[in-house]
Amino acid sequence: MLAYKNYIFDLYGTLVYIETDEESLDFWKAIAELYGSMGAIYEANDLKKTYLQLVADEESRQSEACQLSHVEIDLLQVFKRLYIECPNRDSISWDPDLETASRLMATAFRIQSRKALRAYDGTLPVLAYLKSQGVKIFLLSNAQSAFTLQEIKQTGLYDYFDKIYISSDYGIKKPQAQFLEQVLKDNQLEIKDSLMIGNDFTTDIAIADHLGMASLFINSFGYDDKDLEEKNISKVPVIDEIGDMIGRIK
Template sequence: MNNNVYKNYIFDFYGTLVNILTDEKDPMLWDKLAQLYQAYGAAYEGDALKKAYAKHVDQARKELMDLKGVAYPEIDLAHIFNQLYIDARPQSSNSNQPEDWGKLIAMVFRVLSRKHLTAYPHTKEVLAFLKEQGCRLYLLSNAQAAFTNAEIDLMALRAYFDGIYLSSDAGICKPQPEFLKQVLDDHGLKPSETVMVGNDLTTDIAVAKAVGIDGILLNTFPYSRRELENSPIKPTRVIMDIEALKIGFT
């Protein structure tokens, strides 16, 4: 597109639109989760729960990789947390386990591990501007639906998007080409009119290149100049602030 202007913008979420910090290694996190499991009759200690979780995640990813025949599978953590309960209560069909247990624990896991979550400066301003210009906006995130949907709403960003795609729903994640291609196919988006905007070369920019669309790197990591120069994955454009997406509109 001329002047770096596109009709369709596909955004990454974490590290692109919002800044988040989590600590999933904190022993206190696992101790508190274990206490919640204990309250419903599943006898876990914090460290044992953490190890069992890691084992289930690794096994589930391998199984999904084989099942789907993909290099980049994405599991649903709600299923993992539910299986952990079942493992500890094999005869628990009549237990006091609440409905949607896995989703509940996934949300608690996120709330306890999240240190901060804020929208980057200019995020809402630029999304609103692009909508005013008649652009269509989509979200494509390597993320867990069990808690990312709540965080999208917490940041009041849902209304800006014409479609939201989360990897745990799809069973695959960036840079698996089919994940991005689904957005193009579902909405009839022309590759020449569409751009992927994200903060990660190996996922966001790589998946854009894989399906033949432009990729804009919003360099929030940030990558150093040397890293950008030496990377085999080259973005169409590098910007330091999302506000740069407004350039080119008249």
């Protein structure tokens, strides 16, 4: 018999390995070309600068709107504004369907920046085992729904979850306590019956600790014992990879 009835997982670095690069000039040149195909003309460096400014602007707006410390924006709004507020806006003679265009841009943005994406070797066996035991499995991810949902499907994880929570859909992110509280409320879960599993002590472990929920830390960044002690998670069970999880929850 398992120790818990409900298992709440982080995604990136916990169940899935991902590597992205949003810094290279070639990446921003490719995105500038895509915007140029819609008539919005940018130089690569100017596009990167404007993108970062708009992200900061949207984050500021979101913070003011909800009066919380850890907010999450929907990047689709940024991709829309990059078109609407482009330098040559007055000279564009046609307007695309911005909702469709922004989603296509989000997909292209992610594909262009992504260098690697795969489920860790132990991920699917662990999820399959939990599913076979009749427990509930949830995902709680600081991410963008516009491209993360597709990545969940690509890595074969989608059907294992009872429900998926992505921060861009809720306007807040871990470690904001209300994000985890939403999972508990929606699904009528008891804290004592639930376990949070993640690889980030500032988000995954912190949000569980704030609510008094048990957590399991996956050391995917390879911290040594001194690092773990300094990060004040010495009381949290630690495993090196997701495949080691089963032995810790029986």
